[in-house]
Amino acid sequence: xxxxxxxxxxxxxxxxxxxxxxxxxxxxxxxxxxxxxxxxxxxxxxxxxxxxxxxxxxxxxxxxxxxxxxxxxxxxxxxxxxxxxxxxxxxxxxxxxxxxxxxxxxxxxxxxxxxxxxxxxxxxxxxxxxxxxxxxxxxxxxxxxxxxxxxxxxxxxxxxxxxxxxxxxxxxxxxxxxxxxxxxxxxxxxxxxxxxxxxxxxxxxxxxxxxxxxxxxxxxxxxxxxxxxxxxxxxxxxxxxxxxxxxxxxxxxxxxxxxxxxxxxxxxxxxxxxxxxxxxxxxxxxxxxxxxxxxxxxxxxxxxxxxxxxxxxxxxxxxxxxxxxxxxxxxxxxxxxxxxxxxxxxxxxxxxxxxxxxxxxxxxxxxxxxxxxxxxxxxxxxxxxxxxxxxx
Amino acid sequence: xxxxxxxxxxxxxxxxxxxxxxxxxxxxxxxxxxxxxxxxxxxxxxxxxxxxxxxxxxxxxxxxxxxxxxxxxxxxxxxxxxxxxxxxxxxxxxxxxxxxxxxxxxxxxxxxxxxxxxxxxxxxxxxxxxxxxxxxxxxxxxxxxxxxxxxxxxxxxxxxxxxxxxxxxxxxxxxxxxxxxxxxxxxxxxxxxxxxxxxxxxxxxxxxxxxxxxxxxxxxxxxxxxxxxxxxxxxxxxxxxxxxxxxxxxxxxxxxxxxxxxxxxxxxxxxxxxxxxxxxxxxxxxxxxxxxxxxxxxxxxxxxxxxxxxxxxxxxxxxxxxxxxxxxxxxxxxxxxxxxxxxxxxxxxxxxxxxxxxxxxxxxxxxxxxxxxxxxxxxxxxxxxxxxxxxx
Numbered sequence: 001x002x003x004x005x006x007x008x009x010x011x012x013x014x015x016x017x018x019x020x021x022x023x024x025x026x027x028x029x030x031x032x033x034x035x036x037x038x039x040x041x042x043x044x045x046x047x048x049x050x051x052x053x054x055x056x057x058x059x060x061x062x063x064x065x066x067x068x069x070x071x072x073x074x075x076x077x078x079x080x081x082x083x084x085x086x087x088x089x090x091x092x093x094x095x096x097x098x099x100x101x102x103x104x105x106x107x108x109x110x111x112x113x114x115x116x117x118x119x120x121x122x123x124x125x126x127x128x129x130x131x132x133x134x135x136x137x138x139x140x141x142x143x144x145x146x147x148x149x150x151x152x153x154x155x156x157x158x159x160x161x162x163x164x165x166x167x168x169x170x171x172x173x174x175x176x177x178x179x180x181x182x183x184x185x186x187x188x189x190x191x192x193x194x195x196x197x198x199x200x201x202x203x204x205x206x207x208x209x210x211x212x213x214x215x216x217x218x219x220x221x222x223x224x225x226x227x228x229x230x231x232x233x234x235x236x237x238x239x240x241x242x243x244x245x246x247x248x249x250x251x252x253x254x255x256x257x258x259x260x261x262x263x264x265x266x267x268x269x270x271x272x273x274x275x276x277x278x279x280x281x282x283x284x285x286x287x288x289x290x291x292x293x294x295x296x297x298x299x300x301x302x303x304x305x306x307x308x309x310x311x312x313x314x315x316x317x318x319x320x321x322x323x324x325x326x327x328x329x330x331x332x333x334x335x336x337x338x339x340x341x342x343x344x345x346x347x348x349x350x351x352x353x354x355x356x357x358x359x360x361x362x363x364x365x366x367x368x369x370x371x372x373x374x375x376x377x378x379x380x381x382x383x384x385x386x387x388x389x390x391x392x
Numbered sequence: 393x394x395x396x397x398x399x400x401x402x403x404x405x406x407x408x409x410x411x412x413x414x415x416x417x418x419x420x421x422x423x424x425x426x427x428x429x430x431x432x433x434x435x436x437x438x439x440x441x442x443x444x445x446x447x448x449x450x451x452x453x454x455x456x457x458x459x460x461x462x463x464x465x466x467x468x469x470x471x472x473x474x475x476x477x478x479x480x481x482x483x484x485x486x487x488x489x490x491x492x493x494x495x496x497x498x499x500x501x502x503x504x505x506x507x508x509x510x511x512x513x514x515x516x517x518x519x520x521x522x523x524x525x526x527x528x529x530x531x532x533x534x535x536x537x538x539x540x541x542x543x544x545x546x547x548x549x550x551x552x553x554x555x556x557x558x559x560x561x562x563x564x565x566x567x568x569x570x571x572x573x574x575x576x577x578x579x580x581x582x583x584x585x586x587x588x589x590x591x592x593x594x595x596x597x598x599x600x601x602x603x604x605x606x607x608x609x610x611x612x613x614x615x616x617x618x619x620x621x622x623x624x625x626x627x628x629x630x631x632x633x634x635x636x637x638x639x640x641x642x643x644x645x646x647x648x649x650x651x652x653x654x655x656x657x658x659x660x661x662x663x664x665x666x667x668x669x670x671x672x673x674x675x676x677x678x679x680x681x682x683x684x685x686x687x688x689x690x691x692x693x694x695x696x697x698x699x700x701x702x703x704x705x706x707x708x709x710x711x712x713x714x715x716x717x718x719x720x721x722x723x724x725x726x727x728x729x730x731x732x733x734x735x736x737x738x739x740x741x742x743x744x745x746x747x748x749x750x751x752x753x754x755x756x757x758x759x760x761x762x763x764x765x766x767x768x769x770x771x772x773x774x775x776x777x778x779x780x781x782x783x784x
Contacts, residue, residue, distance in 0.1 A: 018739075045740060048743075052741065053736070140660055216737075218721045219717075219721040220714070264660060265672070266657065267532075267658055273657075274682075277657060277682045290660040294673065322612070325612055329610045329611040343441075344444070346610075347407030347410070348437060349437045349440035350444065352437055
């Protein structure tokens, strides 16, 4: 059998994320690994399961059947031997430390959707979070995802209730494509309420799974699936997460893979944000993001993309020297005052105060009447005054 | 005149934060600096202002008058020559880069309050933020400050409306002491609505100002004052801040002084949190804090203090092996299933599945009836289930 067929056979006979398979594949070819597992001599539990799953069939029949089923189900299979394979997934072969229950590069992805997964994920970011999210979290995920789609970025998520669904919907409504990585076969719509959403996703993006059709999602499969979400994107944004959330595990894997981990902050009074705030406290470095532009900025080569924060207008007074600013601050607003008193308040010599006051008058900040100065009622103002100027 | 009197005279004749004074004091004694400023040969604006302020009086008379006034006003003066001087303020002499409009160690502090400022600030943290805060921000500041007081920490703030007031009140209500650093003379209650609050503060803590009585707060004085808030504490916590907030300037100074800068996150939809989230994006490193315990943790030597996050209970299933976890996840909840089917779903050899199922039954997780397995309705649960277990 060719490498591709061996990978498909392995993925049909073993559980994704299996340590034994990942370790063997780091040493030898998929064909050899398949032979090792099916030979009677090998007695690891992975090998026992593979033989139980194969039964009396031949691997090649298993593969043929799967290919036929996939085609019938409007799906395709993509392995590392295919052009559509996103190279970024190969980083998962490095995921070998003891804390990882699940490891390894996926053997085969079942994909449904019009878009090429490799091209789709070239400029992509994972946006994930709690299923039991707050309306704040859903709103934040939708806005960010919409903004990312606007900027031509693909949003990757897990298709779950809550933040995941908001992320997919925001991307679709923003006219973008989105990738949904599932924890069961792509024929199995879970949750069932997302049938229409998954259909919409497949029209411009892709539904992706490591599990063959017919497999149902299980709790541990979500954890296995999460490493694929973390690996596919350039970074991972966590919008809301409880203390023991699967999203935090995804973020940990993303950090291990040297992806940028970002969190969307929330109120400290919200249980739904406890997990993201914990993430922000380390140990891995985490970026705080509040707008799609910041996500793009954090994922782009330094200095390439940097949008000014909204509302950051300059004020007319920004152009004043510190001394002139002190003089202006010392000009009364309701009554007029002499240059001498203003100079004393500002801690500026009188000769300088005279000169500065003359300039403030000609710039329209200050009015003068009979040698007494007062703030102009029509003085220049910023377009958007800040709510907190830092002093009265 | 003694060093102390020279410092008092300098502080009466020059504006706090003055670059010329700070630079001169780095080179020579307060007495020499005073002489330089008052000698006709020096024509810096600082010198001109000092001579204007002094008029025809002698420096020694000015000092005597100030000491008498302070005593009459129930206040005291503290300079670096006094035992009550908080040594941490000396770090401000290092604040000399060009971006600092205001610099230098305070020359003299006017203090009203029963507590010794040095001892009061030994274990202290600045808690500051927007005047135009949200109710969320005020609540967060009050809670954190209360918690800090509970743990024996002094809260330093600026006595303004909004976050500052909430910080002071939280500390007082928590039975703690608080320090209020003002931007005008301590005889000048600003804002006037805080007369009672300032009175309460003076009963267990201290009101502090670099300005002599009679001086009124001015916009630029708040910026000068902010460096003292940043220097007095071991760190600075910003609760809410607009984009152009004075609190962000305080945080920048704190970072320059190698103090720990912390932010309290808020909703990304709130204008009041824009400034803190910007701070969290750098360039200086910033810690995200959500509880008083985390603030104490971030200010304490590594490993000395670490409280577990609330709600971080372990679950009975945490003790299961990954394989047993997968078996448990594959046991149906509503209908019973055979060991063979459960083993196939879990990807575990049948011989292992049998053994694991037997153990799950004896631990109370699973019920068995006529060789078919089902999740126990009375299975062990955690005290506090998380809202987001990361999978169905």
